[in-house]
Amino acid sequence: MDGMEDQPRGLPDTSRPNVARAYDYLLGGIESYPADREQAAALLRICPALGMAALENRYFLARAVTWAAEHGVTQFVDLGAGPPIRKARAGVLEDIHLTAQAACPSARVAYVDHDPVVCRRSRTFRAPARGVAVTAADMTDPASVLADLGLRAVIDLAQPACFIFGLALSLLPPGLARHVAAGYMRRAAPGSLVVVSCWRCEDEALWKQLRKAYTAAPAYNHAPGEVQGFLAGLDLVPPGIAATQHCRPGWRDAPVTPPGAVYVLGGIARKPG
Numbered sequence: 001m002d003g004m005e006d007q008p009r010g011l012p013d014t015s016r017p018n019v020a021r022a023y024d025y026l027l028g029g030i031e032s033y034p035a036d037r038e039q040a041a042a043l044l045r046i047c048p049a050l051g052m053a054a055l056e057n058r059y060f061l062a063r064a065v066t067w068a069a070e071h072g073v074t075q076f077v078d079l080g081a082g083p084p085i086r087k088a089r090a091g092v093l094e095d096i097h098l099t100a101q102a103a104c105p106s107a108r109v110a111y112v113d114h115d116p117v118v119c120r121r122s123r124t125f126r127a128p129a130r131g132v133a134v135t136a137a138d139m140t141d142p143a144s145v146l147a148d149l150g151l152r153a154v155i156d157l158a159q160p161a162c163f164i165f166g167l168a169l170s171l172l173p174p175g176l177a178r179h180v181a182a183g184y185m186r187r188a189a190p191g192s193l194v195v196v197s198c199w200r201c202e203d204e205a206l207w208k209q210l211r212k213a214y215t216a217a218p219a220y221n222h223a224p225g226e227v228q229g230f231l232a233g234l235d236l237v238p239p240g241i242a243a244t245q246h247c248r249p250g251w252r253d254a255p256v257t258p259p260g261a262v263y264v265l266g267g268i269a270r271k272p273g
Contacts, residue, residue, distance in 0.1 A: 017216040019171065020082040020118050026054040027093060031083040031121065042213045047206060047262050053244075055093075057197050057264040058085075060244035061166050062099045064195040064268055067249035068162045069103035073193055075161035076100050077151070077184075079139040080168030081111040083118050084125040096164065097132050107131065108154040112145055114138045139168060140176065142183035160191035160271075165230075167264070170198045171217050174226050181230045190273030193237075196230055197244060197266040198222045202258050210262075227265050234269035241267040 017039035025032040025040040032040070043050055065076060078096045085093050100107035108131035111122050122134040133154045137145045146157060155161055163184045169177040181194060200221065201207040207221050222230075228241045239247060242254035244266040 018115070018117075019216045020113070020115055022216055023054065023167070024083050024085075026051050027058065027085065029083070030086055036216075039214070039216055043210060046209050046213055049260055049262050053199070053262055053264050056243075056245045057167060057266070058093050060197060060247055060264070060266045061096070061164065061195065062094075063248060064266075065096055065099045065162070065164070066103045067268075068193050068195070069100050069107055073160045073162045073191070074100070074104045074107040075155050075159060076107065076109045076164060077145075077155060077161055078109060078111045078164045078166070079145070079184075080165065080171075081113045081118070081122065082166075083121045086125065095126060097126065097129055101129075101131070109133075110135055110151040110155050112137055112139055112151070139165075140172070140180050142180065142187060146184070146187050157187060158189055160189050160193070162193040162195060163188065165194070165196045167197055167199060169196060169227075169230060170219055170222065173220055174222060174229070177220075177222070177226075177230050178232065182232070185234065185271055188271055190271050192271045194231060194234060194269050194271075195266075196227060196268075197264050198227050199262070200224070200243075200258075200265045201262045203261040206261055222265070224265055227267060231267065231269040235272050237268040237270060241265055 014033040017035045021032040021036035022039045025037050076096055085095050097109035100109055110133040111126055112135045113119055119136040126132050127134045131154055133150045135148045135151045224241050237249055239251050239254035243259045244264045246254040247266040249268055
């Protein structure tokens with residue numbers, strides 16, 4: 001992690017905001033430090049709707065995972081997973097493996113993240129669960145991620161799996177985001193799913209303010225057409241790419257009017273064959 005040279009060895013760098021911890025704070029979690037909370041507070045001052053958008057993203061991911069499990073895809077790879085969801089707002093959010101196993105008790109989940117603190121927390125609070133693996137790897141390298149022996153212990157790539165990019169592609173430029181998503185699908189079995197969500201701001205002036213205030217990492221304001229491009233060559237599940245609060249798998253229609261200046265786009269696609 002950047003700045004670790006100024007920290008005691010083995011301890012997290014808490015002097016700078018962290019992507020995963022700031023997002024956890026938006027969800028009402030407990031995995032943040034003052035710099036993360038200051039980062040989130042600065043963003044909320046600019047756009048109070050960010051907190052609700054973060055929650056809508058998690059609700060969408062839960063719906064997508066439940067739908068996938070109910071339709072026979074019971075292997076999940078959570079890419080850029082972030083920290084465990086603990087004591088989140090309203091107590092209604094939960095980790096992917098809990099959602100998946102509630103729909104199908106035999107579901108298996110691999111959490112992938114390159115942040116050492118996230119991985120350590122995941123090994124403490126996620127890995128002890130049945131059918132769960134934690135992989136320390138950079139999600140932008142699909143070959144290395146999918147070759148990990150821990151991941152392969154719970155994920156059989158000869159069978160359909162569901163690959164989840166929950167806001168993770170918002171941190172990549174469009175070309176790299178397309179390349180990464182395609183890299184996983186090339187290695188996935190037919191019938192595999194991709195679940196994607198990305199931040200979206202319809203107001204360019206507001207986006208410039210948010211981007212300037214967000215110092216944890218580079219961020220990209222992907223348009224709906226770009227998000228759909230990340231799923232090129234796959235079959236979109238209705239209603240296609242839509243605001244997450246309107247994106248319910250299998251629904252044929254979703255409002256096309258943006259729900260606000262800032263929201264989250266979501267979608268699900270299946271590998272044909």
